[in-house]
Amino acid sequence: MQNQTLTTPALTAPGRLVRVLTTAVVFALLLAGTVWGTDDHFPFGPFSMYAGVNGPDDPAPDTRVEGTDATGAILVLDEHNAGVRRAEIEGREAAYVADPDQLALIADSYAELNPGAPPIVRVAVIVRLHEIRASAATGRWHEETRAVWQAPS
Structure with missing residues (x-):
């Protein structure tokens, strides 16, 4: 060898x-x-x-967008049915709070992606705040509605 x-x-x-x-x-x-x-x-x-960090006792936010259609059904609006990602909602939350009429664009997007579905007549940005103590989840939470758009009657 x-x-x-x-x-x-x-x-x-x-x-x-x-x-x-x-x-x-x-x-x-x-x-x-x-x-x-x-x-x-x-x-x-x-x-x-990923640039920030919550404190050991700060709540962990979980944002969602809910739509209410003309029949009264409540839907979670997301990238699949309305073309909007949660990160986009979180990034623009202050703009939606300042001008809730911007949420009408999400209802419009839903209508385009779901032809024939009942129209969305209300869109709400809701944040579920999960309670954290000493960096551990407590299992408790509460929700805050941050912005609401209602279709004109």
Whole structure:
């Protein structure tokens, strides 16, 4: 049995230049995304949804959007039936509180995605606050309705 030594060819000057330039471009994109970017610029944005932390006794929020259709049925509106993700609702919560009429767009989106379904006549942003004590769930919660849009009669 012979010992065989594997040798790796040396990286050429153009190869090193390509690697250095690629590294510099990626670093510049990460830096720019961190300073000026938003979550939409992933993977170069700051991904701010993970930037904060709740205290050991702070409640854990769970946001949902409920729609009431013309028959009185209550539906959870999400990305499948209304084209809106929970993260988008959480990110725009202050805007919905300030101007609940913006929630009409979610009802419109529901109508487009569900032709023939009874129309949505009420949209509400509801936050369930799960109680936390010493970083552990207590099993207790309460809900807050943060914004409501009602279709004109």
